[in-house]
Amino acid sequence: MTTRPPVACSAPGKLLVAGEYAVLEPGQPSIAVSVDRFVTVEVAPSPGGQVVFDTDLLPHEVPMLRTATGLQANRAEDTRHHSGALAYLISAVEVVDQLRLHLGQASLPLRLTVRSTLHERGTKIGLGSSGAVTVAAIAALADYHSIPMSPELRFRLALLASIRVDPKPSGADLAASTWGGWVLYRAPDRDRLLCRLSKEGVARTLQAPWPRLSIRPLPPPSTLLLYAGWSGIPSSTSARIGRLSSTAWWHSAAHNRFLKGSARCVTAMAEALEKDTPSKVLAAIRSTRRLLAALDQDTGLGVFTPQLTALYSAAEACGGAGKPSGAGGGDCGIALLPKTADIRALHTQWAAAGVTALPLRVTDPVHTEHRLLRAGPDIAQRGSLPAPSSQTKESSDDRIA
Ligand SMILES: Nc1ncnc2c1ncn2[C@@H]1O[C@H](COP(=O)(O)OP(=O)(O)O)[C@@H](O)[C@H]1O
Ligand SMILES: C[C@@](O)(CCOP(=O)(O)OP(=O)(O)O)CC(=O)O
Structure with a gap:
């Protein structure tokens, strides 16, 4: 053999x-x-x-x-x-x-x-x-x-x-x-x-x-860094997708509007990354988060937990923008901050809200x-x-x- x-x-x-x-x-x-x-x-x-x-x-x-x-x-x-x-x-x-x-x-x-x-x-x-x-x-x-x-x-x-x-x-x-x-x-x-x-x-x-x-x-943004925080709660993405696809929202015009809005945010972010325009990258992160918040409100999916809300609020307070990463309801979130931002302040606010900073780098x-x-x-x-x-x-x- x-x-x-x-x-x-x-x-x-x-x-x-x-x-x-x-x-x-x-x-x-x-x-x-x-x-x-x-x-x-x-x-x-x-x-x-x-x-x-x-x-x-x-x-x-x-x-x-x-x-x-x-x-x-x-x-x-x-x-x-x-x-x-x-x-x-x-x-x-x-x-x-x-x-x-x-x-x-x-x-x-x-x-x-x-x-x-x-x-x-x-x-x-x-x-x-x-x-x-x-x-x-x-x-x-x-x-x-x-x-x-x-x-x-x-x-x-x-x-x-x-x-x-x-x-x-x-x-x-x-x-x-x-x-x-x-x-x-x-x-x-x-x-x-x-x-x-x-x-x-x-x-x-x-x-x-x-x-x-x-x-x-x-291309990665040249003047922004990406940080990740863990909410401490594991979340089942598959279960959340299953729940969403069985809602009336999934078969409604609101779903189509969500798809169009999301495509606009992602396209704007891709363009901002390609042109290396940090303010537009941050703006696109915020629009994506608002879209997710609207989805959450329309469907009761539970994307935003208190930890994930605190995670993005701290990112905003430190001069950047943040959002849940993925399906939400737990798992982790991301923050994009200017390289000059005070990261200790971000981590202090995250720790106070029960968010664990993950020492990650984009490969x-x-x-x-x-x-x-x-x-x-x-x-x-x-x-x-x-x-x-x-x-x-x-x-x-x-x-x-
Ligand atoms: N270390 C590992 N060894 C083998 N399978 C793994 C390992 N890590 C993850 N998996 C597979 O992935 C599944 C977890 O997937 P999922 O719940 O979607 O988690 P994640 O969000 O991290 O992808 C596990 O049940 C297992 O089938
Ligand atoms: C909802 C999604 O669009 C994003 C989910 O991203 P997650 O990061 O939540 O996924 P897991 O790695 O399984 O935890 C589902 C998808 O694209 O498959």
Whole structure:
């Protein structure tokens, strides 16, 4: 049996700067950034011929067997991990297995070891751990099987693995974790992808057009710094999206107005970043926050908690702007402040309101790329899997990096 040297890949967590909830709609813009907390996945040979998972989310290893329908736990008590702690890892192994079969490669016994710094004292903080673990696992598995991939193919594979677990999330976290830095992201239609995936399989779905998907790197602001604060309360994004999509608001004209307003804020922010106009970046953060507050009022979703309100008020008092990052209701928020601002004052006000300042920095795109994968020829050059068609140009200036 072939054994290969272990491969380890890391992917960063993310914060959502603008466009949350609206980005769930295919083609709606959002801005996300990657941060310097990582999930690392090591793929190594497994002596027993099985697929063994060792993650810091579980106190013990979980061995699984490959079957015709996918991975199956050896022990009955481990089956619950399929929809819990191991859901994204299992899905990543299964989609890479399908691709490997398409490429005519034999199956390899695997051991996946996962270590993460995206939790705070064991609690989820909303830095996109599911996205980072999926991106890191796909990168490590592809590398281990010597399937070289462009960032776009890696992203696509990670999104397929992710929607098999839950098609609701937009994939903005996967885009930030894959490209790193500041990223302007528009999602494809995940329900359609899931449908195609079940009919046509991984390889064909990877190569098909993915309308509305668009990813574009943005320059960081040169005179503003991004800070993150943790509300101390974990929040389930999936549950919140589920609640929102079952409200009357979701099917109303107000939803359409929200989408238009959000697109205006995100576009204004992207333009302000590209022109490096800090006052306009801050103004766009404030407009995004007001839009979220209106959504909260219209739907009773509970986006703004007392901690998240205090977080942005302190940012304003210190000469910047702030907002919740992502779905809200807990997790974390962001503040953008001029480099000259008094950060100690911000942290003092946050501490008084029960907000924990997270010592994070935005990672830059090159750093992420180096951590993720060694350079190699695109999988398309191997002749067996053409590059994805370049339908992703929504407008003349949108492109996949
Ligand atoms: N260290 C890890 N090892 C394995 N899976 C992980 C790890 N961290 C996160 N995950 C996966 O992501 C899920 C959490 O996703 P989610 O609740 O959306 O949190 P987040 O907001 O951080 O993405 C976990 O149940 C697990 O399936
Ligand atoms: C609501 C959203 O648009 C943004 C959610 O961002 P979060 O940061 O809340 O996500 P998690 O990483 O799962 O905590 C949903 C989405 O885009 O999928």
